[in-house]
Amino acid sequence: MIEAQSKERIVRQRYAAGAKERADKLCCPVNYDSEYLKVIPPEVIERDYGCGDPSRYLREGETVLDLGSGTGKICFIAAQVVGPTGKIIGVDMTDEMLEVARRNAPIVAERIGYANVEFRKGRIQDLALDLELLDEQLQQSPIADAASFLGADELAEELRCKHPLIASDSVDVVVSSCVLNLVEPKSKPQLFDEIFRVLRKGGRAVICDIVSDEEVAEEMQDDPELWSGCISGALTEEGFLAAFENAGFYGIQILKRDAQPWRTVQGIEFRSVTIEAFKGKQGDCFERNQAVIYRGPFKEVLDDDGHRMQRGKPYAVCDRTYNLYKKAPYREFFEFVDPLVDVPLAEAKPFDCSRTALRHPKETKGQEYDATTEANNTCCDGGSCG
Numbered sequence: 498m499i500e501a502q503s504k505e506r507i508v509r510q511r512y513a514a515g516a517k518e519r520a521d522k523l524c525c526p527v528n529y530d531s532e533y534l535k536v537i538p539p540e541v542i543e544r545d546y547g548c549g550d551p552s553r554y555l556r557e558g559e560t561v562l563d564l565g566s567g568t569g570k571i572c573f574i575a576a577q578v579v580g581p582t583g584k585i586i587g588v589d590m591t592d593e594m595l596e597v598a599r600r601n602a603p604i605v606a607e608r609i610g611y612a613n614v615e616f617r618k619g620r621i622q623d624l625a626l627d628l629e630l631l632d633e634q635l636q637q638s639p640i641a642d643a644a645s646f647l648g649a650d651e652l653a654e655e656l657r658c659k660h661p662l663i664a665s666d667s668v669d670v671v672v673s674s675c676v677l678n679l680v681e682p683k684s685k686p687q688l689f690d691e692i693f694r695v696l697r698k699g700g701r702a703v704i705c706d707i708v709s710d711e712e713v714a715e716e717m718q719d720d721p722e723l724w725s726g727c728i729s730g731a732l733t734e735e736g737f738l739a740a741f742e743n744a745g746f747y748g749i750q751i752l753k754r755d756a757q758p759w760r761t762v763q764g765i766e767f768r769s770v771t772i773e774a775f776k777g778k779q780g781d782c783f784e785r786n787q788a789v790i791y792r793g794p795f796k797e798v799l800d801d802d803g804h805r806m807q808r809g810k811p812y813a814v815c816d817r818t819y820n821l822y823k824k825a826p827y828r829e830f831f832e833f834v835d836p837l838v839d840v841p842l843a844e845a846k847p848f849d850c851s852r853t854a855l856r857h858p859k860e861t862k863g864q865e866y867d868a869t870t871e872a873n874n875t876c877c878d879g880g881s882c883g
């Protein structure tokens with residue numbers, strides 16, 4: 498069995514070499530928007546080891562973190578998508594990759610007319626620890642014995658708190674292309690927790706990675722070539738989605754799934770998928786007499802809080818859920834029913850979100866409501882209700 502540390506060392510060595518010279522076996526063909534590639538130097542483009550393009554899901558003005566940024570291609574494309582008001586941070590642990598990315602950043606900045614990309618050194622499963630800061634400090638007081646070894650541990654903890662590489666709740670979108678699979682199994686839960694930590698409330702992760710259609714046997718995981726080649730560290734497709742769910746994400750969906758596997762090894766298919774997942778459903782629940790109606794097309798849906806809703810029926814929801822459903826990725830699936838008389842948030846009572854209940858129209862309109870009206874012609878398009 499390869500130890501976790503040595504798995505990471507093997508990955509670092511392989512990508513250090515891949516930063517200096519293109520390694521064909523490490524890439525999975527991706528179609529990027531050629532418009533964005535024009536300003537990116539060839540050495541960056543040719544040392545492309547990605548398996549998807551998360552940059553196509555970004556928007557103007559967003560702050561983006563790219564995990565395992567390599568030579569910086571995704572960052573340089575994203576820089577153009579988010580524009581001068583946006584910001585891109587690439588994180589990688591391999592010096593040789595960072596060297597290529599940092600050397601090319603001013604060239605891209607000059608060509609696009611603004612500089613909004615920076616590269617930082619860190620491990621993506623420990624996004625609080627700035628490895629360059631740690632390096633600086635350790636050079637001043639190197640580890641020489643057990644006491645200084647323990648001291649280094651304390652120093653790392655202090656740096657995480659006082660000078661985090663990536664601060665909590667600071668990023669709009671976390672992206673990544675073909676990197677999460679390279680993190681050893683023991684650290685994978687922490688990796689998903691870290692993605693969650695750095696995102697602001699309402700932020701999202703858009704991650705392209707290689708997944709498997711069956712569990713990968715341990716001996717395959719112990720093959721250094723298959724591990725560092727983005728194969729045997731892959732989670733199963735199901736496990737990949739569950740990892741986001743376990744970290745507290747909601748609204749998780751598959752944005753893209755390659756029908757054809759990238760590679761098949763011993764009968765196991767390895768393919769690229771792109772997943773989107775949101776942060777921000779946590780919070781208190783208040784009763785403001787709001788309701789939502791699931792529009793279909795399925796007979797019923799089950800949301801991330803365990804609410805099972807049948808098509809076409811008005812369900813009582815708390816203010817938090819109501820507002821969550823008004824945004825992506827849910828908005829198009831629901832109709833929204835506001836109460837006739839608004840309940841101000843400051844006066845709203847707690848709502849028990851563990852139950853699923855229908856909202857009777859009398860609750861929406863008020864128990865005393867007994868109005869009779871003429872036909873409402875404003876509902877008719879051009880005078881015809883058909």
Ligand SMILES: C[S@@+](CC[C@H](N)C(=O)[O-])C[C@H]1O[C@@H](n2cnc3c(N)ncnc32)[C@H](O)[C@@H]1O
Pocket residue numbers: 508509512523544545546547548564565566567568570571588589590591594619620621622673674675676679680727
């Ligand atoms: C397959 S390459 C992908 C590079 C880039 N995303 C692209 O699309 O070309 C993997 C990259 O992730 C980096 N990497 C792997 N494991 C890492 C970790 N635990 N923390 C930080 N970087 C890591 C490697 O140094 C390498 O640059």
